[in-house]
Amino acid sequence: MSARRATASSERLEELRxxxxxxxxxxxxxxxxxxxxxxxxxxxxxxxxAEQVATVSRIAHEHATSEEIGALLDALEGxxxxxxxxxxxxxxxxxxYDRSVCLPASLVEETARVxxxxxxxxxEARERADWAIFAPHLERIxxxxxxxxxxxxxEDHPLDPLIDLYEPGMTRERLSEIFAVIAERLVPxxxxxxxxxxxxxxxxxxxxxxxxxxxxAREVVGRFGYDWTRxxxxxxxxxxxxxxxxxxxxxxxxxEPEYLPTALFGILHEAxxxxxxxxxxxxxxxxxxxxxxxxxxxxxxxxxxxxxVGRSWRFWQAFYPRLCEIFPAQLRGVDLETFYxxxxxxxPTPIRVExxxxxxxxxxxxxxxxxxxxxxxxxxxxxxxxxxxAMMEDLLGVVPADDAEGALQDIHWSGGSFxxxxxxxxxxxxxxxxxxxxxxxxxxxxxxMERGQFGTLHGWLREAVYRHGRRWDPDELxxxxxxxxxxxxxxxxxxxTKYGELYDFD
Ligand code: ZN
Numbered sequence: 001m002s003a004r005r006a007t008a009s010s011e012r013l014e015e016l017r018x019x020x021x022x023x024x025x026x027x028x029x030x031x032x033x034x035x036x037x038x039x040x041x042x043x044x045x046x047x048x049x050a051e052q053v054a055t056v057s058r059i060a061h062e063h064a065t066s067e068e069i070g071a072l073l074d075a076l077e078g079x080x081x082x083x084x085x086x087x088x089x090x091x092x093x094x095x096x097y098d099r100s101v102c103l104p105a106s107l108v109e110e111t112a113r114v115x116x117x118x119x120x121x122x123x124e125a126r127e128r129a130d131w132a133i134f135a136p137h138l139e140r141i142x143x144x145x146x147x148x149x150x151x152x153x154x155e156d157h158p159l160d161p162l163i164d165l166y167e168p169g170m171t172r173e174r175l176s177e178i179f180a181v182i183a184e185r186l187v188p189x190x191x192x193x194x195x196x197x198x199x200x201x202x203x204x205x206x207x208x209x210x211x212x213x214x215x216x217a218r219e220v221v222g223r224f225g226y227d228w229t230r231x232x233x234x235x236x237x238x239x240x241x242x243x244x245x246x247x248x249x250x251x252x253x254x255x256e257p258e259y260l261p262t263a264l265f266g267i268l269h270e271a272x273x274x275x276x277x278x279x280x281x282x283x284x285x286x287x288x289x290x291x292x293x294x295x296x297x298x299x300x301x302x303x304x305x306x307x308x309v310g311r312s313w314r315f316w317q318a319f320y321p322r323l324c325e326i327f328p329a330q331l332r333g334v335d336l337e338t339f340y341x342x343x344x345x346x347x348p349t350p351i352r353v354e355x356x357x358x359x360x361x362x363x364x365x366x367x368x369x370x371x372x373x374x375x376x377x378x379x380x381x382x383x384x385x386x387x388x389x390a391m392m393e394d395l396l397g398v399v400p401a402d403d404a405e406g407a408l409q410d411i412h413w414s415g416g417s418f419x420x421x422x423x424x425x426x427x428x429x430x431x432x433x434x435x436x437x438x439x440x441x442x443x444x445x446x447x448x449m450e451r452g453q454f455g456t457l458h459g460w461l462r463e464a465v466y467r468h469g470r471r472w473d474p475d476e477l478x479x480x481x482x483x484x485x486x487x488x489x490x491x492x493x494x495x496x497t498k499y500g501e502l503y504d505f506d
Contacts, residue, residue: 299427
């Protein structure tokens with residue numbers, strides 16, 4: 001490359017970074033507005049806030065779809081080394097740009113309108129347990145998502161491009177294969193556990209005062225490595241983690257004085273998401289690379305810290321004495337063994353958000369199967385509840401009392417999110433694959449955990465996963481970190497060992 005061309009190229013790269021920085025700032029502004037709306041905003045402000053969000057969204061969309069970015073990317077694609085950081089930047093910026101421009105404005109507007117009407121309809125349908133109230137809205141949504149799938153383009157199945165929005169590179173076919181392997185081994189275990197009567201979780205029923213719960217959880221996630229100088233904890237009805245950039249990563253929770261696990265494991269979960277966001281390399285800041293690589297990989301981190309660490313015997317050897325110090329009356333007479341069984345109790349329930357570690361993925365498989373057949377037209381919307389209940393009985397051995405407890409329980413479809421549920425299962429599977437790789441490389445991780453120390457584990461995850469942001473696609477990131485792509489085997493043997501010991505079956 002001549003010196004003059006090299007200069008022109010680096011100027012283009014500078015210009016691209018400048019424009020992407022503006023988009024990143026606007027998206028961070030939207031995140032601040034969203035965080036505020038869910039944690040602080042007075043109720044009466046919702047109309048005002050909707051206008052503010054719509055305005056900033058429109059400006060962000062204008063920037064993200066500008067012809068100038070398209071032209072810069074066209075020129076830079078032949079100029080940057082694909083293996084370099086700049087190469088990754090151009091590749092990811094291209095993906096985001098193509099996604100932003102490929103949907104016709106009319107489709108985007110109609111989807112926004114239809115979903116904004118569908119949500120209150122879903123709320124009403126769930127309250128009355130009446131599928132017929134929600135069905136006509138869902139029919140419109142399915143049609144619009146199918147049109148979006150066509151606009152994005154796909155080879156095999158219309159769910160593929162929708163899955164790809166959340167889990168780049170993943171397909172319906174590959175998920176079906178992985179899920180079939182998992183279900184075959186999980187279902188008999190779930191059945192065996194369901195046979196066993198166990199009400200040991202009485203120990204977790206309160207009251208546990210909020211201040212004590214908060215103090216304990218803050219101490220723990222600080223030990224994990226969550227940096228409180230770059231984060232904070234607030235209350236929200238539907239807990240989440242949000243990032244406005246690597247120096248401002250916030251988590252939220254909902255305290256339930258009557259049931260200890262809700263906030264405790266909720267905070268460990270959100271802090272796992274937060275550790276990922278806080279661990280992204282500073283050189284990626286204000287670029288589209290400064291984000292989790294996929295929802296599945298993101299969820300692998302919340303699940304790793306919540307379950308592999310937070311529900312482990314080793315972890316509680318370190319922290320149970322401290323919890324008993326904070327709640328001496330509530331935990332009097334509850335030994336560590338009982339407490340450990342209580343936080344790991346498994347019992348099938350029709351409700352996904354109440355599902356335990358063992359049964360959770362089966363809830364995901366059911367939704368995934370239904371989504372795939374609704375989107376490809378093989379299952380009419382009217383017949384979803386029937387299909388739902390039949391699969392629920394097959395997989396979990398329980399039947400929902402009504403559609404509120406069945407096909408109407410989740411908000412996701414009312415917002416048009418199809419292909420989102422599988423990321424929860426991908427996260428569960430990856431959490432074990434990553435954790436076991438870390439422990440194989442550094443066996444001292446588990447001894448450290450017994451002493452309430454997490455530096456080696458956190459350091460390994462930061463190096464292997466967090467710092468790279470979106471630089472590598474999920475498959476490449478996971479292969480670099482663990483030596484192979486997504487593999488359900490570690491997850492399955494982990495559950496077999498853990499629940500085999502807890503419930504004494506084999
Ligand atoms: Zn999560």
